[in-house]
Amino acid sequence: MKIKVVVTLKNGVLDPQGKAIQQTLNGMGFPLVNEVRQGKYFEVDLSEKDEAKAKNKVEDMCKKLLANLVIENFEIL
C-alpha cells in the first residue's frame, strides 16, 4: 500500500527558498501572499496490507531518514 508523507520545516527555521518564492509571487501581482514555506512530499509504496502497520513503518523511516528532526516535522497523511 501507498503511504503519503509531507515533511515541512519547523516554525522559526529559516526557509530561504520559501522566502524567494513569496517575494516572486508578490512581484507577479499577488501582494496578498504573506509567507511561503516550502516542504517535501513522499509516496512510499510498501509490501504491507495493514494500514496501521504500514504507517508505523513509515513513521520509523521518517525519524531515521526522510526527515531531519532538528529542523523538520513530518506528517503521515
Added chain:
Amino acid sequence: MKSAVIIFPGSNCDRDMDVALKKFGFKNQMVWHDDEKLPKSDLIVLPGGFSYGDYLRCGSIAGKSKIIKSVIDFAQKGGLVLGVCNGFQILTETGLLPGVLQQNKNIEFICKNVFIKVNNKKNIYFEKIDKDILELHIAHNEGNYFCTDDELKMLKDNNLIAVSYCNDKGEINEKSNPNGALQNIAGIFNKEKNILGMMPHPERMIDKYLSGEDGSIFFKNLINNFK
C-alpha cells in the same frame, strides 16, 4: 600517521584531500563507500563534494552508507574523524555532530576565500597552531549551520565551536558571516574533540603558487601533534 579518505559517489574533493594528506606525510588510503571495513587508520576523512547528488538532504544518504557504520564505531572509540564541507554535512546527518547545515541564507552557491578564527586549541587539530586566523576556501550551497538552543548552549559551555567565520582582523560579526551560519559557526567538535566538522577546505590551500598556504599550516600542525 595513517589516514583514510572515504569516497562516496559524488565526492569531488577526495583526491585533493589525498594529495594534501600525502604532501604532509600522512600514509593515506582511499576507501570506497560500499566497503564495510576501514583499513587500520589514525584519521578518517569524509571529503567534500556532493555525495549521492545531495539527494534528500546534503549528506543524508551518505550518512546511511555501508562504510558509515565502521566510521561511527571508529569515532566512538576515540578515533580521529575529520569532515570537510560535505563531510561536515555527513557528520551531522549521522548524529556524530549536533545540528544541521542548511541552505545558505542568500540562496547562492558561495565559492570564495574566507577567514576563520580558531577558538579552541586544546585538541589535536589545533594545539600549538601558530596562527589564530586562517584564510581558507569555502565552496558550498548548504553551509548555514543551525542547531537547537540546547545544542548551542552545549557547544558553548564545552567550548566546542572549533572555528568561526571572521574578517582578516579576527573580528566575528555579521559582515564576516558568508552564509548566515548561527553565530558565524564554521566548524565544531564533538565533546571528546576527536571529531571535527568544518565547512572551509584546508586541502585547497596547500600551495603558495595556486592558492595560499594556511591549509598547509593546518595539516602540518595535525601531523606534528600526532607524533
